[in-house]
Amino acid sequence: xxxxxxxxxxxxxxxxxxxxxxxxxxxxxxxxxxxxxxxxxxxxxxxxxxxxxxxxxxxxxxxxxxxxxxxxxxxxxxxxxxxxxxxxxxxxxxxxxxxxxxxxxxxxxxxxxxxxxxxxxxxxxxxxxxxxxxxxxxxxxxxxxxxxxxxxxxxxxxxxxxxxxxxxxxxxxxxxxxxxxxxxxxxxxxxxxxxxxxxxxxxxxxxxxxxxxxxxxxxxxxxxxxxxxxxxxxxxxxxxxxxxxxxxxxxxxxxxxxxxxxxxxxxxxxxxxxxxxxxxxxxxxxxxxxxxxxxxxxxxxxxxxxxxxxxxxxxxxxxxxxxxxxxxxxxxxxxxxxxxxxxxxxxxxxxxxxxxxxxxxxxxxxxxxxxxx
Numbered sequence: 077x078x079x080x081x082x083x084x085x086x087x088x089x090x091x092x093x094x095x096x097x098x099x100x101x102x103x104x105x106x107x108x109x110x111x112x113x114x115x116x117x118x119x120x121x122x123x124x125x126x127x128x129x130x131x132x133x134x135x136x137x138x139x140x141x142x143x144x145x146x147x148x149x150x151x152x153x154x155x156x157x158x159x160x161x162x163x164x165x166x167x168x169x170x171x172x173x174x175x176x177x178x179x180x181x182x183x184x185x186x187x188x189x190x191x192x193x194x195x196x197x198x199x200x201x202x203x204x205x206x207x208x209x210x211x212x213x214x215x216x217x218x219x220x221x222x223x224x225x226x227x228x229x230x231x232x233x234x235x236x237x238x239x240x241x242x243x244x245x246x247x248x249x250x251x252x253x254x255x256x257x258x259x260x261x262x263x264x265x266x267x268x269x270x271x272x273x274x275x276x277x278x279x280x281x282x283x284x285x286x287x288x289x290x291x292x293x294x295x296x297x298x299x300x301x302x303x304x305x306x307x308x309x310x311x312x313x314x315x316x317x318x319x320x321x322x323x324x325x326x327x328x329x330x331x332x333x334x335x336x337x338x339x340x341x342x343x344x345x346x347x348x349x350x351x352x353x354x355x356x357x358x359x360x361x362x363x364x365x366x367x368x369x370x371x372x373x374x375x376x377x378x379x380x381x382x383x384x385x386x387x388x389x390x391x392x393x394x395x396x397x398x399x400x401x402x403x404x405x406x407x408x409x410x411x412x413x414x415x416x417x418x419x420x421x422x423x424x425x426x427x428x429x430x431x432x433x434x435x436x437x438x439x440x441x442x443x444x445x446x447x448x449x
Contacts, residue, residue, distance in 0.1 A: 098446040102278040107149040154178045163438030165226040174434040203257040222261040224437025226270040267433040268293030274428040274436030282387035288395035292334040336373040339394040375409035392426030
């Protein structure tokens with residue numbers, strides 16, 4: 077066998093091992109038979125890699141499935157405390173921290189009020205609060221796989237750079253410095269991308285994710301991969317034109333989806349969406365009408381995305397957390413706009429809600445670890 081063939085076989089073995097470890101992490105518990113079926117691998121291949129991963133301390137047997145007449149199948153799971161990942165979500169007024177174990181289970185979370193500033197003091201505050209967060213969790217530095225940082229804007233992951241953020245009023249802000257301050261490897265991603273990763277990573281079906289935060293963003297998940305476009309500028313759904321001469325948008329145009337369906341547009345002068353929806357329930361003047369207009373535009377946008385991509389549309393972000401109580405109304409509006417397909421089940425309300433962006437960035441660090449096996 078030639079050297080090139082040997083290298084190809086070695087890479088195939090490494091890739092299969094990483095796929096097996098990642099699927100076990102995603103599934104929580106899974107049998108060897110399920111691994112073989114879902115990954116399309118032979119049982120001898122699965123057994124070989126499970127043996128290697130078990131001996132290395134990455135996975136363990138964690139019980140048995142119920143008997144179906146023969147021998148009970150063993151449950152496999154990742155060793156949860158083998159390592160941990162941190163996710164951070166940067167906003168204009170606070171930083172969210174989450175800690176997850178190798179089983180993707182949330183271990184700890186915190187939200188620290190730190191107003192954003194493009195200054196050395198802000199970097200130091202990020203790093204100092206990270207150390208406090210981990211000390212309170214009782215996790216040593218050697219156990220941290222990495223830190224994923226979620227940012228509200230366009231990012232360059234390779235350069236660990238925030239290219240532009242309307243929310244933070246910042247551009248060309250680098251985050252490599254945080255690595256030297258903390259000693260942890262860091263990665264960056266958009267807030268919409270982080271939340272979409274938490275929601276969609278590992279799914280077998282395509283979907284687009286609509287992030288309804290103070291600005292509207294999105295993500296595209298096709299063939300089990302996220303498509304980000306050139307320079308990370310794909311899925312900027314907030315700037316789809318919904319009305320020719322409509323409301324002004326921060327981008328300088330008019331009628332953009334962002335001006336109608338951001339969380340900021342919905343809450344108006346209220347300090348939070350909790351307050352807004354309390355006023356909706358109390359039937360204060362004008363609040364129900366604003367909600368109806370919001371849902372109407374959101375339904376139109378969801379249908380447009382479905383026509384373009386032909387897959388599920390997931391509604392997430394801050395405003396997405398509140399949509400479950402208005403599902404029937406949203407379905408009615410979607411059906412009115414969807415002439416080609418009266419079935420409204422393609423619209424999904426995101427299941428990952430609180431701190432979704434930070435959580436998504438954390439589990440991305442776990443997946444990167446497995447990819448390097």
